């Protein structure tokens with residue numbers, strides 16, 4: 002499964018050094034990256050990713066009133082809590098057999114659009130960019146910085162910076178212009194969010210059945226006027242990102258190998274079309290394709306499916322390196338889906354989470370994260386899909402599908418075109434994102450500002466449609482319902498950093514089983530029972546090292562950029578251990594390939 | 599994060615009395631590795647009155663120099679480098695006094711038989727195994743100049759201390775004991791909220807820092823150790839929909855702009871200023887915008903308020919008799935407020951788990 006297909010000959014004997022970074026970041030908990038680095042050949046020989054937090058949502062939700070699920074699951078994540086609430090409500094709406102009024106869908110969509118704009122911006126500009134800022138580049142690749150100082154920024158007339166180094170300076174934490182502006186934008190976008198969902202992080206106005214937000218015209222005006230004041234920032238962000246990432250490819254040949262994986266992307270779709278969605282399982286394929294970000298599983302650049310029913314049925318939750326007891330010998334909760342298809346015991350509907358705290362052993366169990374995989378029937382393989390940090394998979398799937406055709410966003414010929422109106426200083430602009438050659442670190446990062454633009458463009462459409470409804474007097478926002486005695490439901494959505502699903506089983510009007518699968522378990526999963534590493538592990542393992550420092554003052558910036566490119570859950574710093582590594586006694590690499598077994 | 603690079607010189611105190619006993623520099627050691635969603639840190643970055651940058655960069659007059667160590671906001675290097683001030687503090691060798699901020703509830707490590715952990719913060723240098731949050735709190739709390747609990751998880755246990763939880767999670771008061779006193783003689787300062795309302799937290803922190811500077815008395819706290827001026831009133835008392843309540847005019851579903859009590863709002867008995875203050879920049883704030891109050895600032899949260907979407911017990915009674923019997927209602931409400939101001943009994947440090955957790959629960 003590793004991306005590293007073959008090793009060039011003429012390699013030097015490995016000089017392996019243990020390097021670990023823990024805590025890396027609060028990925029709703031605690032992410033650690035443990036590597037062996039081969040300094041002789043300047044590449045990462047082995048990588049394990051650990052998560053050391055267990056909280057137990059799927060455990061303590063059992064027996065609760067299903068209507069509470071959205072309020073509770075919001076608390077899974079302190080940055081995208083609303084994505085969870087929304088997804089939970091989707092799952093509940095399926096279980097309760099209801100469909101919220103169109104105005105409720107628009108308000109939810111506007112809230113989610115604001116969330117994407119907020120979260121991607123604070124993450125990219127205030128956290129990812131620290132890895133690309135002047136101070137960091139100076140400490141890790143001084144010759145690159147010298148070159149950046151001599152290189153004119155090709156899109157200078159859009160973003161206003163003359164050289165690449167000028168952009169890097171603007172990324173400097175706390176002092177740089179972009180850093181400070183991004184903090185401001187992250188606050189404005191959160192205000193937009195609060196207009197729709199009451200408060201951020203954990204929204205107060207989302208309910209199964211709709212929302213409680215009053216659709217006054219002023220709510221939409223307040224949102225629109227804020228959006229128009231950040232629209233030029235978004236255009237500049239795209240231009241700036243393109244300049245920096247293009248420069249990296251050009252100045253450091255081979256940088257495309259950093260964080261490169263086989264193309265194994267999953268996207269579960271975002272933003273419902275109120276005219277199509279009815280939340281019935283049987284019609285999920287139709288309304289799934291009508292979403293304004295198209296779902297899809299992409300393998301080696303090919304779209305394998307965009308059918309949410311297939312996507313659902315082939316989800317598998319594997320163990321292998323995680324601190325849990327297996328549940329395969331339990332009674333299944335759901336043997337068949339509502340269409341009569343058999344449901345696997347490793348499917349979230351049938352999962353029972355039984356935590357077993359234990360020691361951390363890298364050749365045994367080392368993580369509280371399980372290993373979600375997607376079963377590819379054609380090849381009989383359990384694929385370790387990643388989300389590309391969210392935007393990469395969303396844009397890729399939408400572009401490949403070619404189904405989105407809206408007022409401001411269109412997917413055509415493997416491209417996504419985004420049209421943004423005139424702002425304070427920049428004219429109307431059409432941005433175009435094309436499918437890249439690689440699924441790698443730089444492309445994950447590049448996709449992010451494009452998706453901010455995408456979200457802004459969709460928000461404009463939702464605002465227009467909301468006002469059309471207000472003017473037509475269609476202001477109902479909530480649909481009443483009864484909780485059935487027995488039901489199942491599933492919700493598919495995109496959390497900011499990628500795929501999100503909630504699976505719900507109701508018995509006696511109570512939650513009998515509930516399993517949320519956010520993006521981080523997909524991306525941060527450890528090796529599964531087949532030895533397949535999770536995406537962080539796979540992307541880091543085998544990647545070349547471009548940093549100019551040796552083992553003594555190694556900072557690990559290339560590894561940091563890779564882990565960060567996946568957007569490890571929170572807008573948190575990826576904090577690397579920059580101390581001196583301990584040289585291992587081992588001289589030969591014991592790991593390539595073998596470590597997966 | 600040390601903010602050295604952003605601070606040109608220690609600010610001189612001009613015109614202060616000679617005998618002021620405050621300190622000139624203080625470190626905030628923030629640990630969010632409790633059972634949390636990290637939403638309090640995220641929320642904090644929304645604050646503008648004041649913003650965290652304002653405090654760290656010295657824009658608020660009269661505060662000591664603040665070294666904030668928080669992973670989200672840290673431009674430092676991380677790993678052991680990031681942990682260095684925590685390690686120094688644990689050894690009692692940090693060169694400034696420190697405020698320990700805990701985010702997230704504290705799991706019960708003692709219910710685990712054998713090895714293993716619920717959550718960790720870095721590794722134990724001796725064994726290479728994860729270092730538990732409990733170990734850190736045990737080391738740091740006795741040495742802290744002040745301890746601040748950020749968010750309902752840290753204050754009272756919150757969502758992760760819900761009935762049926764397998765981790766035995768509890769609030770800091772349950773863990774350290776409600777009579778805990780820091781080296782400055784302060785009790786734990788609790789800022790509940792799921793998550794914290796950004797300005798509520800920053801304002802409290804600034805007050806604590808002003809106290810550290812010797813310029814203010816300790817912040818006034820209520821019996822659950824909350825800042826009185828923030829949590830002394832109910833949601834209801836600040837709610838835009840209050841006049842509907844008074845007229846006995848209730849929304850029957852969430853389509854209504856009227857009072858939400860019949861659709862689940864617990865505002866009448868919940869201590870929280872969010873409707874009054876808004877969520878950020880005066881915008882948002884649960885019932886004002888159409889969100890039922892689910893009591894997220896309260897010791898009894900969440901269990902005492904579930905199922906959230908049903909009318910609170912007593913809601914109908916008090917809404918019926920509201921006009922003629924105001925005084926009676928206030929008293930009845932006092933009783934309910936008492937009830938929701940208590941934590942459930944299973945949040946404790948004993949080595950037996952009593953949350954009702956059943957690994958193979960089936961209906």
Ligand code: SF4
Pocket residue numbers: 833834835837838839840841843856857858859863864865866885891
């Ligand atoms: S909505 Fe809630 S807080 Fe507002 S008046 Fe009604 S009961 Fe009180």
Ligand code: SF4
Pocket residue numbers: 205791792833868869870871872873883884885890891892893894895896
């Ligand atoms: S109004 Fe209620 S739900 Fe909203 S923040 Fe306050 S206590 Fe929490």
